[in-house]
Structure formats: C-alpha cells, structure tokens
Amino acid sequence: MSATPTPEAVESREPLPPPSSPPAETTPPRRTSRFRPAQLIPFIPALVPAALIVAVIAELVVSTGFTNFGLSFWGPDWLPSPSVGTPTFGILVFITGSFLTAIPALLLAMAIGLGIAIASTSYLPRWITRFLDPFVDLLAGIPSIVYGIWGYLLVAPFFGTVINPVIYRYFSFVPGFGGKAPLAEGVGLPVAIFILTLMALPITTLLIRDSLRAVPRDLWEAGLGLGATRWETTRKVAIPYGLRGIVSAGFLGFGRAFGETVMVAMVLNVVPAFPINFYSGTSTMAAEMFTQLDSAHGNGQFLAALSEMALVLLAISLVVNIVGRRLVSHFAVYEVPGL
Amino acid sequence: MNALTSSGNGGPVLSAQHLTIQSKQKKILDDLSLDFPAASLTAVVGPSGCGKTTFIRSLNRMVELTPGLSIRGSVIYLGQDIYDPSVNPVMVRRRIGMVFQRPTVFPTTVFENAAFGLRLVHEDIETIEKSVEEALQRSGLWEEVKDDLDRPALSLSGGQQQRLCIARALAIKPRVLLLDEPTSALDPAATQRVEATMQRLKEDFVLVLVTHNVGQAARVSDKVAFLHSGHLIEVGPTADILERPREALTQQFITGRFQ
Amino acid sequence: MASASVAAPAETGKDLLFDASARTRWRLGFDRVAGWLLPVLFLVAIVPILDLVYYIASQALPTLSWAVLTNTNPHDPYALGVPIISTVYVMLWATAVAVALGLFGGVATAEFLSERAAGWMRMSANLLVGTPSVVIGYFGYFALVLGLGWGYSFIAGATTLAFFMTPYIFRVTDLAYSSIPRPIREAALGSGARPYQYILKVAAPIALPQILNGVFLAVAIGVGETAPIVLTSTHSVLVPQTLYSPVSFLTAEIWLNFSQPPGQALALAFQAAFVVLVVVVALNIVVRIISARYQKRLEGLYQ
Numbered sequence: 028m029s030a031t032p033t034p035e036a037v038e039s040r041e042p043l044p045p046p047s048s049p050p051a052e053t054t055p056p057r058r059t060s061r062f063r064p065a066q067l068i069p070f071i072p073a074l075v076p077a078a079l080i081v082a083v084i085a086e087l088v089v090s091t092g093f094t095n096f097g098l099s100f101w102g103p104d105w106l107p108s109p110s111v112g113t114p115t116f117g118i119l120v121f122i123t124g125s126f127l128t129a130i131p132a133l134l135l136a137m138a139i140g141l142g143i144a145i146a147s148t149s150y151l152p153r154w155i156t157r158f159l160d161p162f163v164d165l166l167a168g169i170p171s172i173v174y175g176i177w178g179y180l181l182v183a184p185f186f187g188t189v190i191n192p193v194i195y196r197y198f199s200f201v202p203g204f205g206g207k208a209p210l211a212e213g214v215g216l217p218v219a220i221f222i223l224t225l226m227a228l229p230i231t232t233l234l235i236r237d238s239l240r241a242v243p244r245d246l247w248e249a250g251l252g253l254g255a256t257r258w259e260t261t262r263k264v265a266i267p268y269g270l271r272g273i274v275s276a277g278f279l280g281f282g283r284a285f286g287e288t289v290m291v292a293m294v295l296n297v298v299p300a301f302p303i304n305f306y307s308g309t310s311t312m313a314a315e316m317f318t319q320l321d322s323a324h325g326n327g328q329f330l331a332a333l334s335e336m337a338l339v340l341l342a343i344s345l346v347v348n349i350v351g352r353r354l355v356s357h358f359a360v361y362e363v364p365g366l
Numbered sequence: 367m368n369a370l371t372s373s374g375n376g377g378p379v380l381s382a383q384h385l386t387i388q389s390k391q392k393k394i395l396d397d398l399s400l401d402f403p404a405a406s407l408t409a410v411v412g413p414s415g416c417g418k419t420t421f422i423r424s425l426n427r428m429v430e431l432t433p434g435l436s437i438r439g440s441v442i443y444l445g446q447d448i449y450d451p452s453v454n455p456v457m458v459r460r461r462i463g464m465v466f467q468r469p470t471v472f473p474t475t476v477f478e479n480a481a482f483g484l485r486l487v488h489e490d491i492e493t494i495e496k497s498v499e500e501a502l503q504r505s506g507l508w509e510e511v512k513d514d515l516d517r518p519a520l521s522l523s524g525g526q527q528q529r530l531c532i533a534r535a536l537a538i539k540p541r542v543l544l545l546d547e548p549t550s551a552l553d554p555a556a557t558q559r560v561e562a563t564m565q566r567l568k569e570d571f572v573l574v575l576v577t578h579n580v581g582q583a584a585r586v587s588d589k590v591a592f593l594h595s596g597h598l599i600e601v602g603p604t605a606d607i608l609e610r611p612r613e614a615l616t617q618q619f620i621t622g623r624f625q
Numbered sequence: 626m627a628s629a630s631v632a633a634p635a636e637t638g639k640d641l642l643f644d645a646s647a648r649t650r651w652r653l654g655f656d657r658v659a660g661w662l663l664p665v666l667f668l669v670a671i672v673p674i675l676d677l678v679y680y681i682a683s684q685a686l687p688t689l690s691w692a693v694l695t696n697t698n699p700h701d702p703y704a705l706g707v708p709i710i711s712t713v714y715v716m717l718w719a720t721a722v723a724v725a726l727g728l729f730g731g732v733a734t735a736e737f738l739s740e741r742a743a744g745w746m747r748m749s750a751n752l753l754v755g756t757p758s759v760v761i762g763y764f765g766y767f768a769l770v771l772g773l774g775w776g777y778s779f780i781a782g783a784t785t786l787a788f789f790m791t792p793y794i795f796r797v798t799d800l801a802y803s804s805i806p807r808p809i810r811e812a813a814l815g816s817g818a819r820p821y822q823y824i825l826k827v828a829a830p831i832a833l834p835q836i837l838n839g840v841f842l843a844v845a846i847g848v849g850e851t852a853p854i855v856l857t858s859t860h861s862v863l864v865p866q867t868l869y870s871p872v873s874f875l876t877a878e879i880w881l882n883f884s885q886p887p888g889q890a891l892a893l894a895f896q897a898a899f900v901v902l903v904v905v906v907a908l909n910i911v912v913r914i915i916s917a918r919y920q921k922r923l924e925g926l927y928q
Contacts, residue, residue: 069733069737069820070733070737070738071733072726072729072730072732072733073730073733073734073737073738073742073743073746074730074746075726075727075729075730075746075791075795076730076746076747076749076750076752076753076791076792076795077745077746077749079749079753079788079791079792080749080752080753080756082764082768083756083760083761083764086764086767086768086772087760087763087764087767089767090763090767139666139669142662142663142666143663143666143667143669143670145659145663146663146664146666146667150659150660150663150664151664152433153433155664159664159667159671161913162667162670162671162674163667163670164909164913165674165906165909166670166673166674168845168849168905168906168909169674169677169849169902169905169906170848170849170850170851170876170901170902170905171849171851172849172851172876172879172880172898172901173677173681173849173879173898173901173902173905174677175879175883176681176879176883176894176895176898177676177677177680177681179883179884180684180883181676181680225669225670225673228669228670229670232670243470245466245468245470246470246472247431248428248431248466248470249466249470249472249531250472250482251428251431251456251459252426252428252459252463252464252466252535253459253460253463253482253483253486253534253535253538254456254457254458254459254460254461254463254483254486254538255456255482255483255486256456256652256653256655256656257656257659257660258655258656258659259486259652259656263472263482263485263486264472267472267473267474268472268473279755282755283755285757286755286756286757286758286759286760287757288757288758288759288851288852289758289851289852289876289880293883293884313757313759316759316760316763317759317762317852317855317856320762320763320766320856333763334763334767337759337760337763340757340759340760341756341757341760344755344756344757344760345752345755345756347755348751348752348755349748349752351755352748352751352752352755366754442638443638443641443642444636444637444638444639444641445637445638445639446637446638446639446641446642448638448642452643453642453643454642454653456652456653456656457641457642457643457644457649457653458642461641461642486652487648487649487652488648541641
C-alpha cells in the first residue's frame with residue numbers, strides 16, 4: 028500500500044561522488060584535486076524544495092513593501108476601502124475565524140480518527156479493513172472545490188433546515204447558541220466545521236493508524252496475555268507507545284484544517300466580522316485572502332496588508348508542520364494528498 | 367483420566383484434549399492430549415517447527431490472535447473447557463498467565479509494569495503495592511529493584527526484564543504460568559537466574575515450559591513431553607524420558623541429531 | 626496468594642473463568658460495546674463520500690452528454706469543451722515543469738546529498754506540501770503575474786500550479802531512489818558504472834513505476850486545485866492562443882458558477898465538478914494499485 032524503504036536503506040547511504048569526477052576504480056588517490064565549480068552542478072537541483080520555500084517567503088516579504096500597519100494590524104477592524112476616513116487593516120477577525128473553524132474540526136477529526144484507527148487495528152479482521160480503509164484514504168483525494176459545491180448546495184441547506192434549528196431550539200440557553208436565528212441556507216460555522224472535519228479526518232486517521240500499527244506485536248500480546256481486553260491493551264499499551272505519532276496527527280490535521288481555502292470560502296458565509304453566534308458566518312485568513320485578492324489588485328496598501336496576512340498564515344502553517352513532522356522520524360504514507 | 371471431574375485436588379489443573387490446530391496449508395498440531403497436574407513443571411520439548419509454541423499458545427487462547435488457524439479439541443481448566451463459546455478469552459488469560467520468548471516490558475516504570483494487570487481490576491493502591499511486592503519477590507527481582515521501583519523498566523538488563531515479565535504475570539495470581547522459551551534471548555548467567563525462579567515457582571503453580579534446550583528441561587522440569595511435527599511422541603517423568611527414551615525420535619532429539 | 630488458592634479445594638474452573646464481579650462485567654462489556662461502536666465510525670467517512678459522489682453525479686449526469694463535453698463553441702458561455710481542453714493544456718505545462726523540478730531535485734537529493742542535507746530538503750518538501758494552497762497562489766500572483774509581468778495568464782496559472790505539484794513529485798522520486806536496495810547500488814558502482822549510468826540504466830527502471838505513480842498523484846492533486854490558478858489567471862471562453870492568454874480551468878468554472886441560481890451556469894458547475902471528481906478518483910485508484918504492486922516488487926528485490 029505504501030512504499031516504505033527499510034530504515035537501513037534510507038539511513039546510511041554514502042552519497043555518490045559528483046558525476047563529473049571519474050569512477051573511483053580508475054582514479055589514483057589524488058588528495059590535491061582542485062575544486063571545480065562544475066562539481067557543484069549535480070547538487071543544484073536538490074535545492075529545489077528549499078529554494079521554493081525561501082522564494083515564497085522572500086516574495087511575500089517583498090510584496091508587503093515593508094508597510095508598517097502598526098498595532099492596528101492585530102486589531103479587530105478590517106476596513107480596506109471605507110467610504111469615509113482612512114483604510115484600516117486589522118486581521119484579528121480572520122485569525123480568530125481560522126482558529127474557530129480549525130480547532131473544533133481538529134478535535135472532531137482526532138476523536139473520530141482515533142476511533143476508526145482503533146477499530147481498524149484492534150477490532151476488525153483484516154479482510155474487512157482492507158475494504159473499509161480505502162474510504163478514508165479517498166476522503167483525502169476529493170478536491171476541496173467539490174467538497175465546497177456539495178457543502179454549499181446540499182449539506183448547508185440540511186444544516187439550515189434540520190440541524191441548526193434543532194440546536195437553536197433546545198440549546199439557545201447556552202451562551203453563543205441563542206440570539207439571531209440560523210439562516211435557512213445554512214452556510215456558516217457548523218457546516219464549515221463539519222466539512223473541515225471530513226477533510227482533516229484522513230490525515231488524523233492514517234497517521235494514528237500508522238502509529239498504532241507500528242506498536243510491536245510482542246507488546247500487544249504482552250498486554251492481551253495479562254488478561255487485558257483489546258480496549259485496555261489499546262489504551263494502556265498501544266496509545267502510550269504511539270503517542271508521538273498521534274500528537275503528530277493532531278498537528279498535521281490542524282495544519283490541513285487551518286490552511287483550507289476554497290471550501291471554507293464557499294460554505295462559511297464569508298463576512299469580515301466576528302461571528303455573532305454559533306450559526307453565523309465569519310471569515311478565516313485563507314478564505315479572506317482568496318476572496319479579496321481580486322479587489323486588492325492595483326491597490327498597493329491593500330495588497331501589502333494581504334501579503335502580511337499571507338505571511339502570518341504561512342508562519343503558523345510552517346510552525347505547525349515542522350512540529351508535526353519532527354515528532355515522527357519516518358512517515359509511511361505518501362499516497363495521500365496533503366500529507 | 368477423566369478431566370471433567372478432576373477439579374479440586376488430585377486431577378490435572380490443566381488438560382489439553384484431542385487438540386488439533388490447522389492452518390490453511392498444514393496441520394500444526396494433530397490430536398494432542400496432555401495433562402498438567404498441580405505443583406509441577408512440564409517441559410515441552412521438540413525441534414523447531416514441531417508446533418510447541420503453537421501448543422503453549424493454545425493453552426490460554428493466545429493462539430487465536432494468529433489469524434487463519436482453525437482449532438478443534440478442548441483445553442480443560444479445572445473442569446471447564448476454555449474454548450467453550452461462553453468463555454471470554456480475557457478471563458482465560460487472567461487465570462493462565464504467559465511469559466514470552468523475548469522480554470516484553472512496557473515502556474514505563476518497573477512498578478507500573480508489575481502492576482499492569484492489577485490496575486485493570488481497579489484494586490486500591492495498598493493492595494496493588496502488596497501484590498507487586500509479593501510478585502517481585504516470587505520472581506526473584508525484588509532485592510534488585512526494591513530501592514527504585516520508579517526507574518524505567520527498559521533500563522533493566524535483559525534477564526531482569528524477563529523476571530519482571532514473570533512478576534507481571536504472577537501479580538494477577540494465575541494458577542498456571544506458561545513460559546514460551548523464556549530464556550532464549552538471555553545470556554547464561556541471566557538464564558540461570560530465571561531457571562532458579564522457575565524452580566521456586568513450581569512449588570505453587572502449574573508451570574508449562576516450552577524449550578528447545580534439553581539441558582534446561584533436565585535442570586528444571588518434573589515431566590517432559592516430546593513433540594515432533596505436531597504429534598506428541600512421548601511424555602513421562604523427566605529422568606525417564608531423557609535417560610531412557612522409548613522412541614527413536616526422542617532418542618535422536620536428545621542426542622542432538624536434530625536442528 | 627496463589628499458594629493458598631492452589632491448596633484450597635473446591636474452586637472450579639467455572640468459578641474462576643466466569644467471574645461475575647461488577648468490575649469484570651464492566652470491563653468485558655465495555656470492550657464488547659467498543660468492538661461494536663468503533664467500527665460504526667467508519668460511517669463518518671463512508672456516508673459523506675457516497676453521498677457526495679451520488680449528489681454530484683445525480684446533478685451532473687442528466688445534462689451531461691458527449692456533445693456537452695466536446696462543445697468548444699466560444700459563443701456558448703456554458704460550453705464545457707473549452708474548460709476541459711484548457712485544463713489539459715494547463716496540466717501538461719504544470720506537469721512538465723513540476724516533473725522537471727521534482728524529478729531532478731529528487732534524484733539529486735537521494736543520490737548526491739549527504740543524509741543530513743537530504744533531510745533538510747525532505748523537510749522543505751514536506752513543508753511545501755503543508756503550505757496552504759492560497760499562499761502558493763499569492764506567490765504566483767506576486768512573483769509571476771506582477772513580478773515577471775506575465776499578467777493573468779495561462780503561463781502564470783500553469784506555472785503556479787506546477788509549484789504546488791512539485792513537492793509531491795520530488796518526494797516520490799527521492800523515496801524511489803533512496804529505497805533501491807543497497808546491494809544493487811553498490812554492485813553497480815563497484816563494477817565501475819559512472820553515477821549517471823547507475824541513475825539512468827540501473828536505478829531508473831526500478832524507480833520508474835513509483836515515480837510515475839507520484840506524477841499521477843501530483844496530477845490528481847493539481848487538477849483538483851483551485852486557489853493557485855484562480856488567483857493567477859482569469860476566465861476565458863477560448864482555448865488559450867498564446868502563453869499569455871487568459872485561460873479557463875475546470876475548478877475555476879465551479880468557483881465562478883457554484884452560487885448561481887439553477888440554470889445553465891449551475892449545470893456547468895456540476896458538470897465540471899463531475900469531470901474533476903471522476904478524474905481525481907480514477908487517478909487515486911490507479912495510484913493505490915500501482916503503489917501496492919510496486920511495494921510487492923520492491924519486497925521481491927530485497928529478498
């Protein structure tokens with residue numbers, strides 16, 4: 028299923044000599060070989076990914092024009108083209124919106140992912156999981172725009188006419204769940220969180236499944252041999268053993284939900300304001316950047332503000348991804364988009 | 367021998383009856399019957415591939431964790447067939463403990479390893495501490511670890527880890543302890559200590575030891591069962607089997623013409 | 626403890642194996658319930674997938690026909706032919722650029738870099754994969770549309786998409802070359818093969834299926850991506866005539882039309898969504914099959 032080189036194969040390989048040097052056999056030992064710039068040529072392509080990252084960061088930094096928006100950049104007011112007064116660019120709404128959608132989605136995706144991974148590793152026989160596991164993988168392959176059109180036209184009205192009214196009716200006493208009645212169209216936070224959960228689910232499930240499968244068979248058997256149930260063995264032996272992988276799943280799943288763009292732009296009912304209650308719309312950094320670039324075209328200050336927001340989004344994504352990838356030395360899954 | 371009525375004193379504590387285990391390709395065990403009386407250590411010996419590991423794993427239903435095996439026959443534990451559909455394998459494994467070839471300590475402290483099985487049934491901490499101490503004493507590890515029960519179990523030597531595994535199995539107070547080549551990963555000195563532990567334990571427990579080492583069987587066992595390609599070739603008191611085997615195959619194995 | 630219990634008479638296996646204490650009943654019951662409930666969670670993945678596929682298909686198929694798929698009439702704003710052909714052109718360009726960058730990068734990383742340096746490059750590729758697509762789109766906009774003055778164009782859109790696809794191809798190539806068994810590598814180099822001979826003649830045939838697989842995966846990801854191209858190109862009713870023409874793209878058509886009232890525009894969005902979905906799901910399935918086969922082959926090489 029996944030192409031995993033054995034660790035030995037990956038760990039200790041001698042790098043090849045640069046191709047411009049003759050094969051080792053025919054070379055007399057020349058310690059004084061002079062450095063030739065041509066020797067560097069084969070190394071250059073290897074720099075592609077690092078160069079791309081650096082280029083992205085540099086370009087965004089340059090695009091900000093080093094505009095200093097001061098403290099108001101972290102403030103709540105986003106007025107790019109006000110009818111009166113000067114424009115204000117505060118991104119607090121979007122930072123809040125990004126976390127407000129990504130964190131609940133992540134918690135759900137972790138809980139469900141953990142459940143699916145445990146079912147798949149501890150409870151279900153192989154012939155059943157062989158049939159069920161691909162569904163989770165497939166969830167990762169669906170393009171976000173397809174999630175978006177499905178979410179906007181089918182899932183959102185379902186939330187708007189069935190789920191949100193029920194929650195509104197019975198839980199309106201809970202702060203944040205009362206107030207303005209939910210829209211019948213249903214676009215808003217709940218749908219966005221629901222679909223973000225689906226989009227983060229394959230990442231969390233696969234990484235948790237991998238870390239549970241990596242628990243040595245000996246340890247599983249030791250737990251079961253002591254008269255622990257499958258559940259107890261999973262909880263007390265396998266999960267502690269695979270904890271780093273599980274935490275890593277949390278970080279990478281969060282990264283996925285946090286950076287999701289098009290689907291959120293379609294189903295969140297994007298407005299640059301804090302949500303007034305559970306059912307309302309708001310905006311995220313990614314969705315705002317995506318929908319506003321067009322309006323900002325040609326407007327230097329607006330573009331500068333968007334670039335700075337892009338840098339904030341990128342910085343958070345990078346940190347989350349670095350931490351998530353550092354936790355696990357070797358990923359077995361490569362065939363899944365976004366992982 | 368009628369194992370169904372043999373609960374209480376006298377009869378065997380554990381008894382395999384007409385046990386046949388098959389994989390898709392071949393029979394691993396063929397109609398094997400064997401009794402394990404109280405306060406005894408039975409060594410199951412045989413060349414590699416003879417089915418002895420499958421056999422010992424079938425005595426507490428660990429064998430069911432290997433997919434694709436069909437199991438027929440019964441294993442009677444104090445009058446109750448452990449393969450009866452109404453019996454939960456979890457309960458079987460609490461009564462019939464197991465120690466594996468390689469030490470399989472959990473990556474936590476010595477104390478938590480020994481307390482693993484006890485914690486599951488939620489006993490209060492004093493009971494757990496008392497049982498852990500008792501179990502560690504029985505396994506002969508107490509003197510070495512009593513000053514620092516909170517050290518990581520993985521910092522122990524291989525032999526100590528294996529005795530910790532024995533203590534861990536003993537802590538839940540089983541009647542029967544299955545030992546699947548417990549010294550195969552240990553050096554001679556550590557092996558000696560584990561063997562000493564087994565000698566002591568057989569006073570109070572039914573021990574079943576799988577080993578490929580005839581010398582070990584001679585040193586610790588009361589009874590030897592010789593298996594060859596899924597069949598029980600012969601069984602009897604250790605001295606009889608090792609010194610005066612009746613079967614040619616046994617003779618060959620003891621004199622080292624196998625493996 | 627145990628000594629006492631062995632000596633005690635009359636304890637039967639039934640008593641011991643059917644412990645009726647509340648704690649035991651709870652433990653066993655919990656395990657059994659978990660065994661029933663946890664697999665039900667698979668429905669959280671299965672139901673939405675089936676629902677989504679069914680919904681898109683049921684909305685698109687009634688209006689979809691061969692004539693619609695091949696309608697390239699520039700005067701028909703709801704023709705699907707132009708977006709399909711444009712998407713093929715964009716993907717050809719993007720894949721070519723991504724393969725050029727990713728393939729050479731992956732080989733060089735696997736073969737020429739020290740383990741430490743390669744680790745840095747792998748981390749960079751992983752970070753690129755984790756970079757939100759909107760950020761890549763912004764990079765394309767600032768660097769290509771504005772910076773290089775390419776404007777909203779085919780070349781800007783397709784190249785931006787290529788940047789998005791590159792790390793996937795890079796990673797797979799690197800993995801494919803790194804996982805070639807050492808004995809094969811040492812035998813080739815030991816018998817006097819030059820590095821490029823090893824890379825092209827010995828390693829390439831082994832690594833190729835997996836690299837191809839990575840290309841398929843990257844194409845599946847690229848064809849479903851929206852942000853990089855929407856931010857760097859604009860809609861067109863024509864198949865691009867030059868590199869600097871605006872260009873249409875299937876996902877961009879969905880983005881433009883998904884919120885229209887029911888009618889031809891919305892129908893176009895669903896048709897485009899259906900085509901994208903079919904392509905992406907088909908590619909994903911192909912990727913899994915090749916991957917499984919390759920894995921077997923690789924295991925064969927190790928024996």
